[in-house]
Amino acid sequence: MTKPPRLSHRRPFLWALVLGVLVCALPQTATASAADDLSKQVVVGVAGLRWSDVQASPELTALVSEADVASISVKSSTQQTCPLDGWLTISSGTRAWGTIAGESCPELPTPVDGKIPGWQQYVDTQITHSSSAQLGKLGTYGSPCGFGPGAALAVADSLGQVENWKPTFVPADLANCQTAIIDAGIMPLREGRDEARAKLAVLVGQLKAAGARVLLIGVAEEQSGAHRETQVAMRIPAGGEPRWLTSGSTRRPGLIQLADVTATLLSTVSLKDPQDGGVLEVTGDRHTDAAAVIEDRLDTNQRFAQPRKILGLVGISLVLLQLAAIAWHRLRPSRRSRPVLVGALLAQCGFFSAVFLATLTNWWRFPEAGLALYVAVIGISIGLAALSYAALRRNLALGLAIAAYVTLVIDGLLGTPMQVGSMFADGPVIGGRYYGFGNSTFAAFAVATLVLAYAAARRLLAKSRAQAAAAVLAIGGLAIIVEGVPAWGADFGGVIALTPAVLLLSWITWRGSISFRALIGLGLTGFVAVAAFALADYARPAAERSHFGSFVARLLDGDTGDVFARKIRMALGPLHTVGGWIMLLAVVLALVACLAPQKVPSATFRAYVANDPLARPTLLALAVCGFVGMVLNDAGVTVPAIMIGFALPLAVAHLVANGNEIVKDTAP
Structure with missing residues (x-):
């Protein structure tokens, strides 16, 4: 029976960008x-x-x-x-x-x-x-x-x-x-x-x-x-x-x-x-068995219908786990309660990889597809948390950023097969995108990219600022290319939001500060990078263009008014609900914490930012990425809200696990 198909410097970055543009321009193999x-x-x-x-x-x-x-x-x-x-x-x-x-x-x-x-x-x-x-x-x-x-x-x-x-x-x-x-x-x-x-x-x-x-x-x-x-x-x-x-x-x-x-x-x-x-x-292959084809189509409906139903249940489970761990640690702090709290926080971070990795289990083929999806996502989330805790210890939060970054880079290079039927991809039933990275995926990818870039730069900073900046460009540049190439991530808004954040973090890593003139230059550089992706996609045949090329075609025809109006209406959609306003409040508080970390009521956090020369630049980069993503993406406040859901537990887990050493390092 034939099975149905399953479903440095500026220079290194510039070379990577040129490579991405060339890939965009390559003729696609047609079926x-x-x-x-x-x-x-x-x-x-x-x-x-x-x-x-x-x-x-x-x-x-x-x-x-x-x-x-x-x-x-x-x-x-x-x-x-x-x-x-x-x-x-x-x-x-x-x-x-x-x-x-x-x-x-x-x-x-x-x-x-x-x-x-x-x-x-x-x-x-x-x-x-x-x-x-x-x-x-x-x-x-x-x-x-x-x-x-x-x-x-x-x-x-x-x-x-x-x-x-x-x-x-x-x-x-x-x-x-x-x-x-x-x-x-x-x-x-x-x-x-x-x-x-x-x-x-x-x-x-x-x-x-x-x-x-x-x-x-x-x-x-x-x-x-x-x-x-x-x-x-x-x-x-x-x-x-x-x-x-x-x-x-x-x-x-x-x-x-x-x-x-x-x-x-x-x-x-x-x-x-x-x-x-x-x-x-x-x-694809010739199909020879009608019963197998029909069964596959019925299973596919489960793949498209279940993720949204199970997403809330998974989220509630992870939040309850964290609340229970926080209560235990606050009421009875001990050597046992602290690792449980850290593990609960890391499990939520693992979720941002598990939503994609779960598709590798073919959960939709199990008799109870919804239960199988729930078990797969929760199990992978906890498994990644345990692996990071056991392998990295002092840098345990880094493991979850690496997992999300590697998962999404590989998924992008393969044409995003793990997006289909995942909780972060609005499938054909919802009417979201059918290929590439959506807004939720971008939010997780952006956090993983900037945190990983920070960790690499921090390790190289004492040796050479130039090398540290080059590491940021290499990690961020790869993410931007994967995010933007039409055959991979095909995410126009994601490139616009991530590019200035990467350039900002790289510049401050290299120079130690940033002037208004440099800020303008970085903005222009980001614009050129985004324009290169868009024009390369526009150069392809109309039938093969992604959102990049389609937008350029509309722009040249003077036909973008409806697009902008529709995007704005969709971006404001969450603010019609109480949940949307709660997300907006959380985003505002997070932006304040990033821009003015000295105002945060946590001595450990303030000490960490004061003692780490790259902590504040990374917070600024996250803030820029989240703000631009909120303004330019049709998901609006949902984009930075998801970023907070990933970045906040990463930071808290690191601070809880290393709090004594952080305070000790800043003591006079």
């Missing part, structure tokens, strides 16, 4: 195209079509053996994807706003006198929400035939006019259509689902008999508030041997998104938004 070689192509959309439906239907299961398959993310711009949202997304080729979160799914409109009722309201909704969705793009540039109410939305032009549309489909209607969109309805929640599956299998059989290449997809949820999971995507028959569908927008074998359908039908039309789809391709 085989899934272009249609039959006379007709037909998209059949069904709201709520899940892999469990394929498993329950012998007729649909039989189709798997002759189809290129994938799971499809139906996430639209709203928090739910009703049929209206899904069909508008296909219309525009970008996630579109259709319904209001929390409200029931509306009925799909039926064309009246050749026009969609309320079309202008849908267009205005995109503007209100700063969405870049251009409704009617498929109908304007593709001119497909449409059948059924959902298909009317998909094939309408930019003015809502509908041509070549009929309310129902019969096989004879396909004679005059080169490309067709068929709304095959909504899967019933309970009664009638078996009949709906059988009817769908008959429809696909009729289309195959008519000489059509059929793309069968789940297009939306059955109802508002339904459990969100990736749905079915099958291209029947396969272009050759049945393999796995993918696209340039996901870069993951066996995973596509709804907007990819539009990009495939409009393969000659430029789509510029990072949330736009990519042309469907096939990749």
Whole structure:
């Protein structure tokens, strides 16, 4: 059975930067195209079509053996994807706003006198929400035939006019259509689902008999508030041997998104938004066992759905462990309570590696996937803490920074396979990025990079300031390259935030202080570095660009207003909740501690900063990185909050473990 695919000086830094730019500019190896070689192509959309439906239907299961398959993310711009949202997304080729979160799914409109009722309201909704969705793009540039109410939305032009549309489909209607969109309805929640599956299998059989290449997809949820999971995507028959569908927008074998359908039908039309789809391709090994494919797709849904559910439980467990250790140490301080407290703090630091390393256990294949994920993350967190404590002792906190840095560098170089299904990667169900480093990953990587750079520089400082500064540039430069290269981290905002922090720490390490003139120079250097990444990515073909190149294209077209407005709205989102304001308060207090450490009510902390010449520069670098990350990333205050969650226990663990020596070193 074939298994499915699984899912110095300035000069060294400049050389590293040049290397990164060259890597960006290298042509990417393309997978085989899934272009249609039959006379007709037909998209059949069904709201709520899940892999469990394929498993329950012998007729649909039989189709798997002759189809290129994938799971499809139906996430639209709203928090739910009703049929209206899904069909508008296909219309525009970008996630579109259709319904209001929390409200029931509306009925799909039926064309009246050749026009969609309320079309202008849908267009205005995109503007209100700063969405870049251009409704009617498929109908304007593709001119497909449409059948059924959902298909009317998909094939309408930019003015809502509908041509070549009929309310129902019969096989004879396909004679005059080169490309067709068929709304095959909504899967019933309970009664009638078996009949709906059988009817769908008959429809696909009729289309195959008519000489059509059929793309069968789940297009939306059955109802508002339904459990969100990736749905079915099958291209029947396969272009050759049945393999796995993918696209340039996901870069993951066996995973596509709804907007990819539009990009495939409009393969000659430029789509510029990072949330736009990519042309469907096939990749990976030939699959030979339909049952194994279906089981793999069901397991994949667990991989995408469980991390967010378990994240809170893991967080609460680690916090309770720390509170219990703090209470014991405060009430009964002893030689036994101190290592327990240090170990609890280090376990939280280990979490920032464990969220990624847990994917190596294939936890989603266990019968109780959620429990397996919980055990894996907690176990790895504690294991890393114990290993660092046993191996490093006096520098025990450093081990967790090394673990996170090495883990994420390796993951980045491999194309971020450990991000998929991790707690720090908003998967296709949530609608986050499908490849590269997200905001949470960047926050953990930034702390690990700056702490490791500090430790290396501190070790070399007595020997040579230049060597210490070069060490910062080497460690930070590698992180920036991994973070920014489109084939690796592909994180535009992360590069912007991390670059000035690394340059600042390196300069102060080298010179001992920084002037306003030097600060301006570092800012310009950082700008040049970021621009180099962006321009190199922009030089690639449009279909291969990441967020870097897409932003440059928009900037040159004068089309960035919606992007900025949408980013600002998302960044301010956390401040609509009490939790967001608590995070903001924590961030403000942390910035004060970094900028004015003498104000911190801890004699040990103040003594440590006063006695270590690189402690304060490192705090400044962390503050700069966190602040820039908060301002420029759409996650807003969440970015520095996650950085605090990693950096604070690292610092406290070090101070608790070495408090006596720190105070002794500063005693007169």
